[in-house]
Amino acid sequence: MAEDPTQVASHVYKTVFENDRVRILEAHMAPGEVTVMHSHPDHIAVAMKPAKFKFRLASGEEAEGELEAGQAMFVEAADHTTENTGSTELHAVLIELK
Numbered sequence: 001m002a003e004d005p006t007q008v009a010s011h012v013y014k015t016v017f018e019n020d021r022v023r024i025l026e027a028h029m030a031p032g033e034v035t036v037m038h039s040h041p042d043h044i045a046v047a048m049k050p051a052k053f054k055f056r057l058a059s060g061e062e063a064e065g066e067l068e069a070g071q072a073m074f075v076e077a078a079d080h081t082t083e084n085t086g087s088t089e090l091h092a093v094l095i096e097l098k
Helices: none
Strands: 013-018 022-029 038-040 043-047 051-057 062-067 072-075 078-084 090-097
Touching (some): 051 090
Antiparallel strands (some): 013 022, 038 078, 043 072, 043 090, 051 062, 051 078
């Protein structure tokens, strides 16, 4: 398993709440920014503003996505990088399940 995102990409991911059942992260990424490989458990991502992004999995697979402000998506546990492919800041809240 890859590293914790708050450790290897602390400029992007900040923990805003954590207990024995969930951890909530806030993410901010500039347009074109790419994170290093990291891992999350199963989680829900909620876009705080419109977002376009690409995940690159450790296996080499890629997945692109787009969310409107307030829209949520479920993301299965994985090792991946994230790229902000949009032209504006990516701002999201991630709710990691423990």
